[in-house]
Amino acid sequence: MNYTAKMLRNDALKGKTIVVTGGGSGLGKSMTTYFMELGANVIITSRNIEKLERVKTELETKTGSKCLALACDVRNIEEVEAMHEKAIKTFGKVDVLLNNAAGNFISPTERLSANAFDTIIDIVLKGTKNCTLTFGKHWIDTKQTNTSVLNIVTTYAWTGSAYVVPSATAKAGVLAMTRSLAVEWAKYGMRFNAIAPGPFPTKGAWDRLLPEDIRDKFDLAKKVPLKRVGEHQELSNLAAYLVSDFSAYMNGEVITIDGGEWLKGAGQMNLLEQIPETLWDQLEAAIRSKKRN
Ligand code: HXC
Ligand code: NAP
Numbered sequence: 010m011n012y013t014a015k016m017l018r019n020d021a022l023k024g025k026t027i028v029v030t031g032g033g034s035g036l037g038k039s040m041t042t043y044f045m046e047l048g049a050n051v052i053i054t055s056r057n058i059e060k061l062e063r064v065k066t067e068l069e070t071k072t073g074s075k076c077l078a079l080a081c082d083v084r085n086i087e088e089v090e091a092m093h094e095k096a097i098k099t100f101g102k103v104d105v106l107l108n109n110a111a112g113n114f115i116s117p118t119e120r121l122s123a124n125a126f127d128t129i130i131d132i133v134l135k136g137t138k139n140c141t142l143t144f145g146k147h148w149i150d151t152k153q154t155n156t157s158v159l160n161i162v163t164t165y166a167w168t169g170s171a172y173v174v175p176s177a178t179a180k181a182g183v184l185a186m187t188r189s190l191a192v193e194w195a196k197y198g199m200r201f202n203a204i205a206p207g208p209f210p211t212k213g214a215w216d217r218l219l220p221e222d223i224r225d226k227f228d229l230a231k232k233v234p235l236k237r238v239g240e241h242q243e244l245s246n247l248a249a250y251l252v253s254d255f256s257a258y259m260n261g262e263v264i265t266i267d268g269g270e271w272l273k274g275a276g277q278m279n280l281l282e283q284i285p286e287t288l289w290d291q292l293e294a295a296i297r298s299k300k301r302n
Contacts, residue, residue, distance in 0.1 A: 015043065016246035021253050023048030026100040028092075030054050030083055030140060031110030033061040035211030036161070039241035040107065040248045045074035047249055052096045052103070054081040055110060075100075083110050083136030086143070093143045102153060105252045106144045108137040108160045108183070113176040114217040121175070129175035134182040141186065145194060154198025159251050160187050162263065164205045164271035173218070184263060191261030200260045202251050207267020208232075209239040235268035 027044050031037040032053030041051045045068050053061050053076060061078035069076050077099050081092035096103050112132035116125070141158055148156045165173065166180035184203060191201040208229040219227060230237050247266055250256050265271065273279050284292070 013240045013242045015046070015242065017047055017249050017253065017255075019047065021047045021255070022249065025104045025252070026050040026052070026096070026102060027105040027107060027252060028052045028054065028096060028103055028140075028144070029107045029109055030081070030136070032107075033057065033064045033078070035213045036206070036209060036241060036244060037107075037109040038064055040109070040245045041076070042068055042072065043242070043245035043249050044252070045069075045072035045076060047253075048074060050075045050077075050100050052077045052079060052092075052100070054079045054083075054092055056080065056082050083139055084131040086139045089136075089139040089143050093147065097147075103144060104153075104156055106140055106158045107248070107252065108140055108158065110136055111161070111176070113173060113214070115172045117172065118174045126175045130179045133176060133179035137183050137186065141190070145190070145197075145199065148199060149194075149197050155254070155257075156198060157200040157202070157252060158187075158190070159248060160184075160201070160203040162187075162203045162205050164207060164265055164267055166205060166263075168271060168275070187263065188261050195260060200257075202256070202259055202261070203263040204244065204247060204251065205263055205265045205267065206244055207239060207265070207270040209241060209244055232273065233268040233270045234273050237268065239266060239268065 022044055027049050029037050029041045029051055032041045033055050041053055044051050053064060055061060058078060058080040065076040065078040079092045079095055081088045083089060110132060112129050137160060160183050162180045162184050165177045166184040170177045187201045187203045244266060247264060
């Protein structure tokens, strides 16, 4: 089985211009790479312009497509508006906004200062709002259609999760925004979808969610029914599909790509997986014997 193969045909995103927030590292960089391989122009943004410039050079050389690196802290609306203006000035238009930038770390909630909680909400929820309002209003004003917004959330956007409460709270808000605007702004030719990834190893996430001291104790692959973590190309394939015209009828959807991880935690009897095969004959006999009690 080759689940790391590239899914779409070579020119699938030719003519599209895509903004990827947090596009200089981790999953944002992987998705950007594939978008460029498929012929898209990509604007990568984050707070660290040196890192973005390095990635721009690397990916332009690798793919032959165009990349623009722009410093932009998504928490600050003026920086988002300036980034949007420069993107339009360079490429004439933007077709897709990928809200990927995030902040997160594990912590018992009672240890968080008000500012620590705000920091995560501001990057994830306010940042997504700042970008979505800026790009959406422009698309409405200029009557540009066939545009879309793709938001990266998590599966705990709907289950909630202990020890990452600001992130869970913010991602739940992003999911609500995705579904709300999918309906409200469809009339302007915009689509809104989300991806909820399970564990996909990245330095940014692993340093903050699975620090070295606990890394050996928590093997995330074991939590996944498919017994492995995700490969970046699997996520990039899904993201490329969702920003392409092939998904023109997909709107308001959140697609989970987690090997079944969150459902394993949810199903009441899923823990019976621990019962050895040999015990099932005995258990079946015991259960059948109770039939007429
Ligand atoms: C408690 C902490 C803390 C910690 C920071 N703070 N780290 N509190 N425990 N470990 C507090 C600080 O003391 C401060 O509060 C406030 O948070 C802001 O901290 P700063 O360092 O000033 O913020 P900033 O420089 O803006 O950095 C933001 C950051 C940082 C989120 C703290 O980690 C960052 O830049 N992250 C970006 C990348 C990232 O997080 N990637 C992971 C995404 S993974 P006070 O009160 O002292 O001022 C992801 C996966 C989801 O989302 C699902 C996985 C399965
Ligand atoms: P990552 O590499 O740490 O990505 C986060 C990105 O956000 C970085 O490029 C960072 O760049 C940028 N960023 C942070 N704060 C910002 C700000 N204020 N303004 C602009 N950009 C900012 O982690 P990742 O694992 O690839 O995460 C990418 C996305 O996937 C996130 O939305 C995350 O919640 C989601 N996700 C990841 C996993 C996983 O297993 N990896 C699982 C579920 C969901 P700078 O530091 O340069 O600003």
